Amino acid sequence: MTSTGNQQTPPRRPYRFGFMLNTAIGNMTRYLNLRKYAQREPDVELTWAPVSHYTAPDFASRLRFLPAPLFMRARVLQQAWPVLGRLSDFDAVMIHLFEADVLCAMRSCVYASPLRFSSTDEAPITDRRNYPLYPNELAKSRLRQRARLALDLWRVRHTDYFLPFSHWGANILTRDCGVASERVQALHVGMDLELWRWLPRPPRTADQRLRILFVGGDFVRKGGPLLLEVFQAHFQDTAELHLVTKQAPKDLPAHVHVHADLEPNDERLRQLYAQVDLMVVPTTADIGPLWVFMEAMAMGLPIIGTEVGATTELIKNGETGFALRVGDGEALRQAIQHVCDQPALARDMGVHGRSLIEREYNAAVNVPLILRKMKEGVDRRRARRA
Secondary structure, eight states: OOETTTTTEEEOOOOOEEEEEEOOTHHHHHHHHHHHHHHHHHTTTEEEEEEEEEETTTTTTTTTTTTTHHHHHHHHHHHHHHHHTGGGOOOOOEOOOHHHHHHHHHHTTOOOOSSEEOOSSSSOOOOOOOOOOOHHHHTTTTTHHHHHHHHHHHHHHHHHHEOOHHHHHIIIIIIIIIIGHHHHOOOOOOTTTTSOOOOOOOOOTTTSSSSEEESSSSTTTTTTHHHHHHHHIIIIEEEEEEOOOOOOOOOTTEEEEESOOOOOOOOOHHHHHHHSEEEEEEOOSSOOHHHHHHHHHHHTTTTESSSTGGGGTOOBBBTTEEEEOTTTTHHHHHHHHHHHHOHHHHHHHHHHHHHHHHOOBHHHHHHHHHHHHHHHHHHHHHHHHH
């Protein structure tokens, strides 16, 4: 407690934030980075509810009597309950979880607190022609499409602030969904550059094979079959291909190496990035920006991807890599060959990529910015109430 003359000012109480976050695949890295740097903030009390949508078949649960789809939803809510069950205790919550978002939006019709911050790579599918649709979305009937869009727009109206991963997502919210721009700011958690340290690699010699890296949990959706086809037809004699995936086909051509046991932020994965020359993920549908591209750029690699979602916020054509049309095998061949034939250009792309990560995707900078946005929202609400 401080005093000025006869006046005493009570100490400022800490901010109380809850986080309900999806940890599937690349989102696990986001969760780990956010948690690591957020816990360095001295004036914030943090409660975490990381959620996986996968439950092992042998996992013991009293909810097993439920049908499979309901069991999955119930498990999600069970994992979110450390935050979801105590919403009245928090000043603000960050949500990257559909089920929790729906329940919090419903609750907001009665209770104004806590403030709700949506932080996700997704955005409402307002224009299916220009949205990278995943296979499960393509299979939906028109009725389900309209119902989901109506639900998403309703959720938007019941969310206080938005911290989307990309400018692509932010533009959909402000342009198509009518969210006021002051309630939206694109902020990606970013890379843990304390782990992802870059040391310039020696140039590839004339007798060395070009080392190409692909990282993708969903091998087919990430464009793995097209990359294999192009590699076998044009680069099998001069390059080697490293696949980081658990879904690689069984019959693979020569000079293809599979790494099926690597996890997010794995030291072995960082070592693999440091040993290859080029990252190629010709994805067919991704919202982005992709973690694997950020990891590759942090390690000074040029990247080749496709023009989907927010990937072009990372891939600056001719500067950090090449962004191609989805499914264009000939363009993919030319891009790989271009990098192979011009090692100086490849090195420059790697340098520019690392610079972009340091400038815009550094978790040590971005996580405090995210928490600052949450604090500012809470301060505004406290001031109005005062």
